Amino acid sequence: MGIGLLQAGSLATDPGPQPLKKACLNARQLVALTATWPELEMGRLTGIYQAAGQEKGLVTQELDQLFTTHGGLHLLSPVAMIGEYLPYGPFARLAMARQCLGPFATHCGDELSAAQALTAALADLAAGRCEQAFVGGYRRQPGAVWLMLLGHQEAPPLRWQARYTFGSQEPQPADLGALAADLGRSVTLLPPAASDDILGLDRLAMALRRAQAGEAVAVWQVTADGRGLLVGLAGGA
Amino acid sequence: MTRIAITGYAFVSPYGDDEAAFWQGICHGPVPLSTWSATPAFPDVSCQAALLPPDLAPASGPLSERIVALTEDLCLRTLSQAGFTAAPPGLGLALGTLWGEHDGIGLDHPPAPLLGRLATTLGLEGPMLTISVACAAGNAAMAWACDRLRLGEATMMLAGGVDLVGPLAVDAYSYLGTLTSSLPRPFAADRDGFLLGEGGAIFLLEPWEQAMAAGRPILAEICGVGGGHDADHPTRPAADGRGAVGSMQRAIADAGLTAAQIGYVNAHGPGTVANDIGETAAIATVFGPEGVPVSSTKAALGHAQGGANALEAIACLLALRQQTRPPTLHISGLDPALSPIDCIVGAPRPGHFSHVLSLAASMGGATWTLIFARGPAWA
Numbered sequence: 001m002g003i004g005l006l007q008a009g010s011l012a013t014d015p016g017p018q019p020l021k022k023a024c025l026n027a028r029q030l031v032a033l034t035a036t037w038p039e040l041e042m043g044r045l046t047g048i049y050q051a052a053g054q055e056k057g058l059v060t061q062e063l064d065q066l067f068t069t070h071g072g073l074h075l076l077s078p079v080a081m082i083g084e085y086l087p088y089g090p091f092a093r094l095a096m097a098r099q100c101l102g103p104f105a106t107h108c109g110d111e112l113s114a115a116q117a118l119t120a121a122l123a124d125l126a127a128g129r130c131e132q133a134f135v136g137g138y139r140r141q142p143g144a145v146w147l148m149l150l151g152h153q154e155a156p157p158l159r160w161q162a163r164y165t166f167g168s169q170e171p172q173p174a175d176l177g178a179l180a181a182d183l184g185r186s187v188t189l190l191p192p193a194a195s196d197d198i199l200g201l202d203r204l205a206m207a208l209r210r211a212q213a214g215e216a217v218a219v220w221q222v223t224a225d226g227r228g229l230l231v232g233l234a235g236g237a
Numbered sequence: 238m239t240r241i242a243i244t245g246y247a248f249v250s251p252y253g254d255d256e257a258a259f260w261q262g263i264c265h266g267p268v269p270l271s272t273w274s275a276t277p278a279f280p281d282v283s284c285q286a287a288l289l290p291p292d293l294a295p296a297s298g299p300l301s302e303r304i305v306a307l308t309e310d311l312c313l314r315t316l317s318q319a320g321f322t323a324a325p326p327g328l329g330l331a332l333g334t335l336w337g338e339h340d341g342i343g344l345d346h347p348p349a350p351l352l353g354r355l356a357t358t359l360g361l362e363g364p365m366l367t368i369s370v371a372c373a374a375g376n377a378a379m380a381w382a383c384d385r386l387r388l389g390e391a392t393m394m395l396a397g398g399v400d401l402v403g404p405l406a407v408d409a410y411s412y413l414g415t416l417t418s419s420l421p422r423p424f425a426a427d428r429d430g431f432l433l434g435e436g437g438a439i440f441l442l443e444p445w446e447q448a449m450a451a452g453r454p455i456l457a458e459i460c461g462v463g464g465g466h467d468a469d470h471p472t473r474p475a476a477d478g479r480g481a482v483g484s485m486q487r488a489i490a491d492a493g494l495t496a497a498q499i500g501y502v503n504a505h506g507p508g509t510v511a512n513d514i515g516e517t518a519a520i521a522t523v524f525g526p527e528g529v530p531v532s533s534t535k536a537a538l539g540h541a542q543g544g545a546n547a548l549e550a551i552a553c554l555l556a557l558r559q560q561t562r563p564p565t566l567h568i569s570g571l572d573p574a575l576s577p578i579d580c581i582v583g584a585p586r587p588g589h590f591s592h593v594l595s596l597a598a599s600m601g602g603a604t605w606t607l608i609f610a611r612g613p614a615w616a
Binding site: 048063067068072074079088095102112116123162163224227 | 278329353356363370371377404409413470484601603605
């Protein structure tokens with residue numbers, strides 16, 4: 001048994017009116033998305049590993065505007081306050097809807113968030129801290145959510161390595177070489193994420209698929225101030 | 238598996254930044270109460286709180302700016318305590334904070350990303366992350382830092398949590414009805430909410446063997462981490478404490494221990510009616526009829542939100558060093574309606590113990606547990 005990508009997908013969400021007493025992220029759609037995945041078995045210990053990038057700023061601005069415009073947060077229902085105005089709220093709803101009792105964390109590493117969430121999920125799966133893992137994130141404007149489900153499957157073991165770097169906007173040959181040495185084979189660096197790729201999650205899913213097909217690939221994420229994360233994934237023997 | 242050593246720490250609390258004063262405060266009080274009020278534009282947004290002493294609080298400015306300044310100061314003090322004059326190569330940072338990046342009141346833009354600024358000012362080059370799971374953020378951040386070291390992704394990690402009281406927190410918790418009208422009384426029948434607090438702590442974590450080779454004294458060890466989720470309700474903990482049960486059991490297993498080897502539990506224990514139902518149920522489930530001594534130091538420290546877990550980690554470390562468990566202040570006994578637990582009441586309880594467990598929970602249902610062991614420097 002190896003760790004692998006079971007499902008991945010995204011959908012648009014309804015942003016709803018402002019100020020908000022109703023869901024900004026459409027939680028029903030979020031749940032509907034996961035419910036169509038036969039691999040997601042209720043009762044399996046499932047962790048949630050949310051990536052939160054610049055969306056935090058938008059959420060914060062909306063909360064600040066509500067407070068300053070209306071002199072407080074009383075326009076919000078308590079459920080909406082937690083479910084929509086804290087960065088982790090929408091994914092807490094997912095945990096409740098799908099009975100995900102495993103580890104839950106919201107990873108705020110700016111542009112590195114998605115790769116950090118993925119590697120945390122892989123580590124917990126490998127350590128047996130959960131049996132399945134949702135990795136996901138959302139984009140507020142235009143509203144969209146992206147999720148992948150990882151779990152154990154009949155497949156060769158998936159290996160991964162993460163290397164943090166600093167001071168460069170491009171992965172350095174030495175870092176790629178070290179990653180290849182760690183994985184025991186040369187790696188193919190995937191091109192940068194497309195502009196509509198939420199937090200780079202789609203590209204990470206592509207990397208997982210290619211690794212499961214036996215390739216060794218690397219994904220690079222970097223912040224404007226030069227914090228970089230190179231993730232290598234390799235499948236097969 | 239790589240063992241995680243704590244080789245330095247610094248903290249700031251309502252009792253100041255001195256260990257003796259902190260220990261005296263959590264064991265005996267009195268809680269340094271102040272009135273916090275927002276800007277004149279929001280005269281109704283105010284509350285009683287356990288604030289930092291004025292001489293230790295960051296200078297005036299937007300909340301997020303002051304949290305960054307406080308974090309930077311704690312990181313520098315932690316490094317200094319461990320004997321570093323500058324950040325060593327590969328040093329990373331994992332920080333739990335609720336409002337450090339989530340309160341932009343007074344700014345005309347969202348708070349600037351905290352990590353980029355700290356990377357620059359502190360010279361950090363390793364893994365960096367803030368974790369946003371509200372009141373469990375500090376434990377989650379320290380757990381993430383431990384994994385970076387275990388997986389060899391970092392050579393050393395600064396980890397902990399920091400928060401200050403701000404207008405959004407006061408207004409949100411007032412609106413939710415979770416603030417006490419007097420002093421927090423966790424686990425008591427007349428409990429009515431928590432007291433907002435502020436402060437935090439940063440720890441220096443590194444592989445055990447590396448610390449030994451470098452001759453740095455190992456003060457304590459983080460030997461187990463575990464996370465879980467209630468999956469029940471956005472604002473109310475599960476009555477059976479299922480998330481806490483899972484996170485404690487996973488942390489105990491991660492440490493290779495049994496529940497009987499835990500000598501003290503520092504509970505989440507904010508003092509709200511709803512929390513204590515689920516938390517006592519969880520502790521009773523995990524520790525069984527033998528029980529374990531439990532207390533909530535939030536009665537003494539207030540609830541420092543993203544900084545709470547890190548301050549409670551300081552309480553755990555001092556308990557290990559002193560071989561004494563702090564009590565839950567302001568109560569005379571356990572609410573008989575709660576699941577029976579061995580709640581320490583009235584006075585600190587001495588004993589011989591090597592492992593303590595710190596439990597944290599958040600609104601929204603996330604729970605994170607850390608287990609600390611006494612280090613050879615304090616043996």
